[in-house]
Each structure stands twice: as C-alpha cells, then as structure tokens.
Amino acid sequence: MTPKLSRANPLAFTPWPVTLLTAAIYLAFAIPLLVIHHVVPPAPTPSATPHGLNLTEAWTDLQLLTDGFRPYNSHQNDLVRGWLLTRIGEITATASPSENDGAVDAEEERDRRPEVIVFDDLQSNLTFAGSVLGSTGLGVYFEGTNIMVYIRGSEDEKGAFWEDSDSEPEKGGVLVNAHYDSVSTGYGATDDGVGVVTCLQLLRYFTTPGHAPRHGLVVLFNNGEEDFLNGARVYSQHPISKFTRTFLNLEGAGAGGRATLFRSSDTEITHSYARSEHPFGSILSANGFETGLIRSQTDYVVFEGDMGLRGLDVAFMEPRARYHTDQDDPKHTSMDSLWHMLSAAVATTETLVSEDSGPKSESGSRAVWFDMFGSAFVVFRLHTLFALSVTLLIVAPLTLLATSIALVNVDRMYLFRSQALGNGISLGGARGFFRFPFLVGVPTAVAIGLAYLVTKINPYIVHSSPYAVWAMMGSAWIFLSWFVSRVADFARPSAFHRVHTLTWLFVATWAMLVAATVYENQRGLAGGYFIFFYFVGMFLATWISYLEMFSLPRKAEYVTRFVAPLPSQPSSSSRRASSYSYGTNSRLNTATADEDYNHIEETEGDEAEEPPSESTSLLRGGRGSSGGPRTTFANYTRVASISHSLSSDDTNDSGVFGYEQPWSSYLPKWTWIPQFLLIAPIVLMMTGPLALLLTTALHQTGQDGSPALFIYISIAGLTALLFSPLVPFIHRYTHHIPLFMLCIFIGTLIYNLVAFPFSESNRLKLFFIQEVDLNTGVNHASLTGIMPFVHDVANDLPSVSAAGEDVTCAPFGDRVKCSYPGLFPHVTSTNTNNTEYQDWLSYNITRSSQEEKVQFRITGQNTRACKLVFNEDTPILDYHVHGSAYDEERFPHVSLDDDGNPLGTREIRLWSRLWDGEWVVDVDLPTSTKRDTTTANGIDDESEGRVKGRVVCMWSDQNTIGSIPALDEVRRYAPAWAGVSKLADGLVEGYKPFEI
Numbered sequence: 001m002t003p004k005l006s007r008a009n010p011l012a013f014t015p016w017p018v019t020l021l022t023a024a025i026y027l028a029f030a031i032p033l034l035v036i037h038h039v040v041p042p043a044p045t046p047s048a049t050p051h052g053l054n055l056t057e058a059w060t061d062l063q064l065l066t067d068g069f070r071p072y073n074s075h076q077n078d079l080v081r082g083w084l085l086t087r088i089g090e091i092t093a094t095a096s097p098s099e100n101d102g103a104v105d106a107e108e109e110r111d112r113r114p115e116v117i118v119f120d121d122l123q124s125n126l127t128f129a130g131s132v133l134g135s136t137g138l139g140v141y142f143e144g145t146n147i148m149v150y151i152r153g154s155e156d157e158k159g160a161f162w163e164d165s166d167s168e169p170e171k172g173g174v175l176v177n178a179h180y181d182s183v184s185t186g187y188g189a190t191d192d193g194v195g196v197v198t199c200l201q202l203l204r205y206f207t208t209p210g211h212a213p214r215h216g217l218v219v220l221f222n223n224g225e226e227d228f229l230n231g232a233r234v235y236s237q238h239p240i241s242k243f244t245r246t247f248l249n250l251e252g253a254g255a256g257g258r259a260t261l262f263r264s265s266d267t268e269i270t271h272s273y274a275r276s277e278h279p280f281g282s283i284l285s286a287n288g289f290e291t292g293l294i295r296s297q298t299d300y301v302v303f304e305g306d307m308g309l310r311g312l313d314v315a316f317m318e319p320r321a322r323y324h325t326d327q328d329d330p331k332h333t334s335m336d337s338l339w340h341m342l343s344a345a346v347a348t349t350e351t352l353v354s355e356d357s358g359p360k361s362e363s364g365s366r367a368v369w370f371d372m373f374g375s376a377f378v379v380f381r382l383h384t385l386f387a388l389s390v391t392l393l394i395v396a397p398l399t400l401l402a403t404s405i406a407l408v409n410v411d412r413m414y415l416f417r418s419q420a421l422g423n424g425i426s427l428g429g430a431r432g433f434f435r436f437p438f439l440v441g442v443p444t445a446v447a448i449g450l451a452y453l454v455t456k457i458n459p460y461i462v463h464s465s466p467y468a469v470w471a472m473m474g475s476a477w478i479f480l481s482w483f484v485s486r487v488a489d490f491a492r493p494s495a496f497h498r499v500h501t502l503t504w505l506f507v508a509t510w511a512m513l514v515a516a517t518v519y520e521n522q523r524g525l526a527g528g529y530f531i532f533f534y535f536v537g538m539f540l541a542t543w544i545s546y547l548e549m550f551s552l553p554r555k556a557e558y559v560t561r562f563v564a565p566l567p568s569q570p571s572s573s574s575r576r577a578s579s580y581s582y583g584t585n586s587r588l589n590t591a592t593a594d595e596d597y598n599h600i601e602e603t604e605g606d607e608a609e610e611p612p613s614e615s616t617s618l619l620r621g622g623r624g625s626s627g628g629p630r631t632t633f634a635n636y637t638r639v640a641s642i643s644h645s646l647s648s649d650d651t652n653d654s655g656v657f658g659y660e661q662p663w664s665s666y667l668p669k670w671t672w673i674p675q676f677l678l679i680a681p682i683v684l685m686m687t688g689p690l691a692l693l694l695t696t697a698l699h700q701t702g703q704d705g706s707p708a709l710f711i712y713i714s715i716a717g718l719t720a721l722l723f724s725p726l727v728p729f730i731h732r733y734t735h736h737i738p739l740f741m742l743c744i745f746i747g748t749l750i751y752n753l754v755a756f757p758f759s760e761s762n763r764l765k766l767f768f769i770q771e772v773d774l775n776t777g778v779n780h781a782s783l784t785g786i787m788p789f790v791h792d793v794a795n796d797l798p799s800v801s802a803a804g805e806d807v808t809c810a811p812f813g814d815r816v817k818c819s820y821p822g823l824f825p826h827v828t829s830t831n832t833n834n835t836e837y838q839d840w841l842s843y844n845i846t847r848s849s850q851e852e853k854v855q856f857r858i859t860g861q862n863t864r865a866c867k868l869v870f871n872e873d874t875p876i877l878d879y880h881v882h883g884s885a886y887d888e889e890r891f892p893h894v895s896l897d898d899d900g901n902p903l904g905t906r907e908i909r910l911w912s913r914l915w916d917g918e919w920v921v922d923v924d925l926p927t928s929t930k931r932d933t934t935t936a937n938g939i940d941d942e943s944e945g946r947v948k949g950r951v952v953c954m955w956s957d958q959n960t961i962g963s964i965p966a967l968d969e970v971r972r973y974a975p976a977w978a979g980v981s982k983l984a985d986g987l988v989e990g991y992k993p994f995e996i
Contacts, residue, residue: 043335072181173243185325246309257337261285262285382524498675765978828861863955865909964988
C-alpha cells in the first residue's frame with residue numbers, strides 16, 4: 001500500500017514549512033552576528049568592576065591624554081610624557097586594598113605589594129634599515145624616549161639582574177606595550193590612547209595586593225610608533241628587553257567598536273587570550289597581514305619578527321574612515337570599547353604572568369582560532385586542522401561510494417537511473433542532475449556582473465553603505481536561484497533535486513577543502529578553517545540523502561507493484577496505471593490518473609513509448625518509432641487547464657509532491673530538516689563573522705588606493721557561499737520571499753548606482769602635506785586622494801579660488817596628488833613675517849681626506865626630525881650617525897639583498913629627543929664619484945658623477961591655530977564628508993638642495 005502524507009504536517013518538505021523554517025534559521029543566526037559585530041558589550045558599573053581596576057579613572061585619563069595632537073615631533077608629546085610619569089608615580093604609590101578587604105596594616109600592605117621600578121629611558125638609540133611603500137633604501141636613526149615600568153614577579157631573580165649584560169634571566173617575563181604618540185592629524189583616542197590607559201590600569205591591577213604577578217611584568221609606554229615603529233625598535237636596546245619572553249601589544253586601527261585579536265604567534269600563547277570575557281577575532285585577520293592584503297603594521301612585527309618574542313596583537317579595527325583623523329577622539333569611542341580592551345588585557349596578561357613562558361622555540365605551534373558569538377573562543381593547532389582535513393578528504397568520498405555500492409547491492413539505487421534495468425520502465429533518477437550549475441552559476445555570475453557595474457558607475461559607494469551592497473547582491477542571488485529552480489522544477493520536476501544539488505555541493509566543497517589544505521601545509525595559512533566545517537556539514541547532509549534511498553522499494557519490486565502487463569484493449573484504469581508508470585511526470589509531457597485525460601491519444605500496440613530523457617525534445621512532431629503519442633502545445637494546454645488543482649505546491653493523495661516521480665512517496669518527508677540544520681548554521685556561524693570582518697576591514701580602503709573592485713568581488717563570492725545552503729531547498733519556496741528580494745534588489749541597485757558615496761560619519765580621507773623651498777620661499781600644499789573628489793576639495797579652497805591658481809594633479813602611487821600654492825606656514829618663532837625661512841634649516845657638508853666620504857651637519861629650528869634624501873640615480877653605499885648604537889644581527893642599518901649585499905641607501909631619517917639639536921652623519925659616496933671628472937671631449941665637468949639630493953626638516957605640531965594656515969584652511973572649508981590625515985611624517989617639509 002502506498003504511504004500517505006498529511007498535508008498538515010508542519011515538518012514536511014512542502015513550500016510553507018521550507019520557506020518559514022529556512023528563513024527563520026537564517027534570521028536567527030544573522031541578526032545576532034550583526035549585533036555582536038557592531039554592539040560592544042556594556043562596561044560594568046563601578047561596584048561590579050573587578051578589584052584593582054578603576055574604569056572611571058581610566059576614562060578620565062583618556063580625556064586628558066587626548067587633549068591635543070601628540071606626534072613624536074610635537075611639544076604636546078613632551079607634555080604627555082611628563083603627565084605619564086606623574087600618573088605612573090601616583091598609581092604605583094597609591095595602590096591599596098579594596099575597602100571590602102578590611103583594614104590592613106600599612107607595613108603589611110607594603111610587604112604584600114610587588115616591587116616596582118620605573119625606567120625613564122633617555123639614553124637608548126638605534127640606527128636601522130627599512131622600506132617605505134615596498135621600496136628599499138631607507139635608513140633611520142632614532143633617539144628613544146620610552147618609559148618602562150617593571151613589576152617584579154614572585155619568582156623573578158632579586159636585584160638589578162638587567163645590569164648584567166653577560167647573562168639572561170632563566171625565567172622570562174611578560175611585556176605589555178602601547179604607544180603614547182599619535183599621528184599629527186589625530187587625537188589618538190583608540191590609536192593608541194585606550195591602549196595607554198589600559199596599561200595604566202594594568203599597573204594599578206598588578207600592584208594591588210592580591211594580584212602580584214608570578215613572573216615579572218614589563219609595561220612599555222613607547223614613543224614613536226606612528227613614524228616607523230621606532231619606539232618598539234629602540235626598546236630592544238634597553239637592558240630590560242632581554243628579560244621579556246612573551247608580549248601583548250595593544251593597538252588601534254579604527255576609532256571604536258570591539259578590540260579584536262589581530263594575530264598571534266602560536267597556539268599556546270593564544271590560549272591566554274581565550275580566557276577573555278568577550279573574545280573577538282579570527283585567524284583570517286592574521287592571514288591578511290601574512291599575505292600583504294593588510295599593508296599597515298603594528299609593533300607586533302618588531303617584537304615577534306625582529307626580537308623573537310611570542311605574543312599577541314589586540315587592536316581596534318573600525319571604522320577605518322576615522323582612523324588617523326580628528327574623529328579618533330573620545331566622542332567617537334566609548335567606555336564600553338575601553339572596557340572591552342581592558343578586560344581582555346587583564347585576562348590575557350594575568351594568564352601570561354601566571355604560567356611558565358620560556359623563550360621562543362619549536363614548541364610554539366601555528367594556531368587556528370576564532371570566536372563564537374563573541375562569548376567563546378576556539379583555539380587549536382593548525383596541524384590538527386591539517387590532519388582532520390586530510391582524513392575527511394579521504395573518508396567522506398569513500399563513505400558515499402560505499403553507501404552507493406550498498407544501494408546497488410540491495411537494488412535500491414535509483415540515483416542516476418533513467419530506467420529500471422531490463423524493463424525499460426522510466427525511473428527519472430537522473431532528472432535534474434544538471435540543474436546545479438545554473439542554480440548557482442546564474443546568480444553568482446549576476447553578482448559578479450553587479451560588482452563590475454558598481455565599480456564602473458559608483459565605485460566608492462561601499463565606503464559608506466556596505467550593507468546596501470550586501471543587500472543588493474544577496475537579494476539578487478536569492479531571487480535568481482529561486483527563479484531558475486522553479487523554471488527547472490516546472491519543466492522537469494524531480495524528487496532528487498535535493499540529493500543532486502547536495503552531491504554537487506559536496507564535490508565543490510571537497511575541491512575547496514583540497515585547496516585550503518594545500519595552503520595550510522605549504523604556507524601555514526589557516527584562514528580556510530571554515531571550509532573544513534562547511535564540508536563536514538555538507539558531507540553529513542549528502543550522506544543522509546543517500547541513506548534515504550534505503551527506504552525505497554527494490555527496483556524489481558517497484559516495477560512489479562506498479563506496472564501490470566498491458567492488455568490489447570486496456571481499460572481506463574489500466575491506461576492510467578500504464579501512463580503513470582511509464583510517463584516522465586514532466587509538466588510539459590504528462591498524463592495523470594484522471595479520467596479527463598481520456599481525450600489524449602493513447603499508445604497503440606503492445607510496445608511502449610521510449611521514455612523521455614534529459615535530452616528529449618519538449619515538442620516532438622509526430623509519432624516515435626515506438627508508436628508513442630504526439631505531444632502538441634494544444635494537448636499541453638488542455639492538460640494544464642484540467643490539472644490546475646495539482647499545483648507543484650501540493651502533495652497528492654499518494655504522497656507524491658506535484659509531478660515528481662511516483663516512487664518518491666516512499667522517501668521520508670522530514671529528513672530535509674536535519675540536512676538544512678547541518679549546513680546552514682555551520683555556514684552562518686563560520687562564514688558570517690568572516691564576511692563581516694572582511695567587510696569592516698576593507699570597505700573603506702579604497703580611499704587609501706586599494707583596488708575598489710576587490711571588495712565587491714569578495715562580497716559577491718561570500719554571497720554565493722553564504723546562500724549556497726538554500727540551493728537544495730529553494731525550489732520549494734513560495735513566491736513571497738523571492739519577490740520581496742526582487743523589490744529589495746531593484747531599490748538597492750538604484751541606490752548603489754546614484755547615491756553619493758561619502759557622508760559625515762563615513763568621511764573620505766584626504767592626505768595633507770606642505771613642501772617649502774627654503775632657498776626661495778616657494779611652497780606647495782597638496783591633498784592626496786581619489787579623483788575627482790580630491791580635486792574638487794582643493795579647487796574650492798578660498799586661497800585657491802581667490803588667487804585664480806590652477807590645481808595641479810598628478811598620479812601618486814595608487815592615488816592622485818593635487819598641489820596648489822599654500823598659505824605660508826609659521827612653524828618656528830623666527831618667521832612671523834615670512835622673511836627668515838632660510839634659517840629654519842642649516843647644514844654643512846665637509847669632504848674628508850678620503851675622496852668617497854663626506855660629513856653632513858644638520859640643524860633644524862623648532863623640530864627634532866630631519867632627513868637626507870638622495871636622488872634615485874645616486875644612492876649612497878653606507879652611512880654612520882655619530883653617537884648611534886647598532887644592532888646588525890637583528891636590525892641591519894643598510895638594506896641587503898638575498899645574498900647579503902648592500903642595496904644602497906636613498907634616504908636617511910633622523911630623529912632626536914632634543915629640540916634644535918644637531919645631527920652629524922658620515923656618508924660613503926658611490927665609488928664612481930670624484931671631485932672632478934673629464935668628459936669625452938676632454939673638458940673638465942664637475943657636475944658629472946656628482947651626488948645630488950635634498951636636506952629636509954619636518955614640522956608636525958599643529959596644536960596652535962595659525963601655525964599651519966594651509967591645513968587650518970582645509971579643516972575649515974572642506975565639506976563635511978571629507979576628513980584630513982597626514983601624508984608623511986611631517987605636515988610641513990622644508991628643504992634645501994645639495995650637490996656633492
């Protein structure tokens with residue numbers, strides 16, 4: 001007896017249950033992910049704040065710290081340094097038990113406190129080489145003004161062990177780092193003010209009785225991160241640096257939100273961060289740094305890469321548009337963000353100082369890590385992921401193969417079977433197999449096309465409206481996938497739609513896992529971890545579809561049960577049975593068990609019509625060789641009008657849905673639910689946070705010169721990945737959600753093509769610099785950005801329009817630099833009337849007795865940053881800064897090629913801790929340079945073979961209105977949708993050319 005299906009079954013694989021349940025599951029995961037990504041957990045009340053921390057005090061400190069711009073080359077920087085020393089003294093001197101601890105004798109209290117030593121480092125310096133924007137040939141001399149606070153651990157050596165240069169402590173300590181300088185155009189609330197006040201609270205916490213560390217803690221307030229990670233590098237020259245083995249770096253690359261784990265050195269260290277109350281982050285961000293997708297850097301690379309420490313990089317990452325601008329202030333962050341970083345820092349540091357932390361060794365294994373809804377943190381070894389991936393790549397296909405063989409052995413393998421063997425009876429098991437490329441390919445191709453369209457018409461709309469782009473691509477993808485599936489289901493309905501699409505998805509995810517596993521093994525990249533979990537769910541869901549077929553009758557039994565021998569004069573009932581069994585159940589070629597079909601021409605003779613296949617024409621003109629009936633459009637129209645009640649949204653009394661194969665009545669009707677639950681939640685939990693992370697990290701990088709197309713293509717690809725779990729089920733959808741998606745698509749497409757891409761809360765960053773020729777007084781201010789916006793802003797400035805000067809724009813890397821005559825700067829006390837600018841910079845060149853050596857003496861007024869720039873065609877061989885320390889093993893002072901040969905130096909940056917100081921630099925000129933040279937015609941020409949360049953001094957202090965009028969003008973008259981950031985280390989660069 002054929003099983004029946006109740007139409008009231010709320011779990012049946014019918015349109016309304018499928019539509020409602022799948023939509024509810026997607027919303028149940030998508031909404032929390034969005035909330036967690038954008039809403040910061042609330043800070044505790046003062047009474048609930050852990051003992052030893054004072055969140056109100058930290059917030060007050062942040063207000064004081066961000067009272068002005070504090071780049072290294074500013075007087076505000078000196079004021080902040082003095083304030084920090086005072087606060088450190090106050091905190092370490094007043095740390096006391098909580099009031100709830102009861103009265104504690106003062107002497108006993110002192111005994112319970114750890115020893116604290118403050119290092120006010122005004123001696124360390126270093127010369128090292130680096131690169132700028134991917135080009136080598138940069139040399140840097142830096143004099144540090146770092147502050148280090150050492151809290152002695154209970155197991156640390158006694159005495160001043162750091163003064164013994166020949167020994168290293170047996171047990172290493174922990175370093176926590178934050179930089180107290182900011183860029184010249186930003187208040188630095190999150191970059192890195194929150195990190196600084198977090199370090200102050202760590203001092204309070206670990207000097208409070210009851211929280212003394214087991215291993216020593218060094219808290220580093222470094223100065224000079226923004227200019228070239230100078231402060232972290234010069235820390236390596238202080239004796240206390242030999243003591244630290246592990247580190248926690250606190251940074252900011254946004255202006256609020258949650259503090260995310262950017263990267264970590266190994267699995268074992270990452271476990272310390274996992275104890276945070278609200279962990280947040282993914283290994284994908286670390287892969288972004290490793291592959292160069294994220295081009296900026298933090299002090300992490302110095303500690304981990306150059307100094308060999310093991311540690312973590314925790315930073316704010318959004319919104320990028322406020323990063324390095326005047327909107328990086330307390331107004332645009334919150335106490336909740338402060339608490340998110342502080343709580344993570346306390347939990348991580350407390351774990352590190354409580355456990356043994358040996359030197360970096362092979363024991364540190366590469367890690368895989370990610371958060372789960374911002375509440376739990378998953379950490380395991382990359383080797384584990386690799387082993388599991390390889391195992392699953394082998395086991396999963398073999399399992400499906402074994403199941404298929406078992407189905408064949410029990411004669412229940414309907415899949416891919418067009419006919420029952422030996423009978424010519426149509427099974428339709430292969431029908432719908434080739435739908436998948438169209439179900440996924442068409443909407444994905446359209447999404448990619450939309451990416452190119454938006455990039456062509458309005459490429460920066462994602463800057464301010466990333467979710468409008470997501471809505472456009474997601475709605476288009478869902479509607480088109482549904483539309484294609486319904487067209488296919490209308491033409492050739494198949495009960496195997498699920499198993500076919502799941503098989504395709506299984507093969508696709510298997511290939512993706514192969515690629516991810518190769519990258520794990522060869523490059524150590526673990527960002528594809530989500531593919532492993534996706535494949536696990538896909539394999540299990542596909543296996544369920546194969547196991548379902550064990551519920552089908554044996555094919556021989558099915559043929560015997562439903563097909564009787566055809567009599568020479570068939571009755572109405574026999575005709576119905578024959579037609580029902582032999583037919584294809586296609587909407588375009590269907591005969592049903594209804595007496596109203598009797599007017600359709602019946603099969604003549606004893607031979608049955610050859611059953612149609614996927615390649616059979618829908619309209620055949622005339623009888624086939626088997627004498628089958630002629631199918632005409634008129635016949636189809638009559639059939640469709642008579643059978644309108646048998647909609648594909650209905651399940652008939654025999655348990656068959658619509659026009660699907662009759663044997664499908666034996667398949668379970670509820671198994672689609674575990675299949676969907678095995679796929680969709682995994683994809684949303686694993687891929688959803690990565691999609692949000694990628695969008696947040698990249699949607700505002702177009703203003704920095706990154707290709708605009710990349711983020712749109714990324715969204716298109718992630719859209720296909722996120723909604724692919726719907727494909728096996730979407731043919732059951734009602735029309736309501738897809739048509740709603742169509743309306744959303746139309747609206748968002750129009751918006752994304754015509755809306756202005758920037759807003760007051762998502763500003764376009766323009767990068768300012770002013771260059772002054774100190775011999776002639778000619779100056780040019782410039783704004784660097786993307787066209788046509790940068791030109792429009794520069795052209796609308798009052799000084800430009802009043803002078804009638806043209807703005808000159810030229811390519812500058814991936815952006816455009818627009819220059820114009822700027823208002824003259826007042827960066828020293830000697831140029832109030834713009835007459836003594838020649839004295840801003842002075843230098844002297846002395847040639848030594850050796851032909852190839854010269855000495856530069858350079859002095860700048862009211863600055864502590866200058867540089868030597870040599871022409872591209874005449875780089876110098878070597879240089880030496882008087883009074884400098886060198887650390888050639890870790891920090892070579894000249895750039896070297898792969899064979900260790902010097903590449904030449906084109907620029908030497910000089911940083912002094914003193915104002916108006918003098919730098920003395922010895923330079924080795926190229927060997928071809930001589931005092932006089934002779935040309936081919938015998939005439940002496942001293943200009944040939946000479947080294948040419950410029951001596952440049954930089955000014956970065958804009959805390960006084962009127963010191964840089966050109967910058968003040970941009971701030972005042974730029975539209976609300978534009979913000980200003982620095983282009984280089986100096987806001988004003990004054991230069992004088994030289995020739996040797």
